[in-house]
Amino acid sequence: EAGVVQSPRYKIIEKKQPVAFWCNPISGHNTLYWYRQNLGQGPELLIRYENEEAVDDSQLPKDRFSAERLKGVDSTLKIQPAELGDSAVYLCASSLEGRDTQYFGPGTRLTVL
Amino acid sequence: AQSVTQLGSHVSVSEGALVLLRCNYSSSVPPYLFWYVQYPNQGLQLLLKYTSAATLVKGINGFEAEFKKSETSFHLTKPSAHMSDAAEYFCAVSDLGGGNKLTFGTGTQLKVEL
Numbered sequence: 001e002a003g004v005v006q007s008p009r010y011k012i013i014e015k016k017q018p019v020a021f022w023c024n025p026i027s028g029h030n031t032l033y034w035y036r037q038n039l040g041q042g043p044e045l046l047i048r049y050e051n052e053e054a055v056d057d058s059q060l061p062k063d064r065f066s067a068e069r070l071k072g073v074d075s076t077l078k079i080q081p082a083e084l085g086d087s088a089v090y091l092c093a094s095s096l097e098g099r100d101t102q103y104f105g106p107g108t109r110l111t112v113l
Numbered sequence: 114a115q116s117v118t119q120l121g122s123h124v125s126v127s128e129g130a131l132v133l134l135r136c137n138y139s140s141s142v143p144p145y146l147f148w149y150v151q152y153p154n155q156g157l158q159l160l161l162k163y164t165s166a167a168t169l170v171k172g173i174n175g176f177e178a179e180f181k182k183s184e185t186s187f188h189l190t191k192p193s194a195h196m197s198d199a200a201e202y203f204c205a206v207s208d209l210g211g212g213n214k215l216t217f218g219t220g221t222q223l224k225v226e227l
Contacts, residue, residue, distance in 0.1 A: 004156070006156075009154075031213070040122075040219065040220070041219055041220070042117075042203050042205070042217025042218050042219055042220055043157070043203075043215075043217050044217070045214055045215065048213075048214070056214065091156060091157070093156075093157075095213065100213070101147075101159055101162060102159075102213070102215060103159070104149075104156035104157040104158070105156050106154070106155050106156045107155075107156050109154075
């Protein structure tokens with residue numbers, strides 16, 4: 001069974017540029033999560049989807065971050081414009097239902113110059 | 114609010130020695146507790162989880178953890194370290210009432226020496 005797929009794996013951009021990350025969850029998993037992991041820290045939840053609905057986006061900086069999961073399968077996280085402090089690893093995870101174990105993708109390492 | 118404290122950001126052991134990684138949690142409701150491992154440039158892999166059944170939980174790669182409510186602890190152990198165990202380990206707590214949001218500790222980097 002394929003795991004959570006993320007692309008790109010690495011991205012380097014200059015500040016004020018836009019950037020987007022893509023995630024394809026494990027087949028059949030209804031719940032999808034985006035986390036941000038700063039250097040030397042544990043991951044922090046940005047947003048959680050149940051199918052197409054964003055059920056917890058309280059930690060998403062909505063002035064510059066947006067996310068979508070239009071068909072309830074894959075998802076895109078966007079930052080526009082990026083700031084230096086956005087440099088981090090962005091992790092996507094999925095679970096069968098909202099109460100089940102979360103499985104993580106390899107992450108996208110973003111560097112903002 | 115939930116929180117997790119991992120004591121020791123770096124732990125070094127000799128190959129074959131006991132591995133002990135410490136985790137203490139704070140939760141207002143009975144928690145679900147997890148240990149994840151992260152190898153360089155990879156995502157997090159689930160080692161084991163406690164979901165209110167047996168207090169001693171066995172996971173993959175010979176790891177186990179014991180839930181101690183009186184100590185609010187969930188320490189991770191392995192009897193004999195292997196070089197391949199070198200990685201970063203994260204303890205996490207989930208409040209299912211909060212929709213399975215995981216709150217992670219800051220991680221412990223495990224180094225295994227010959």
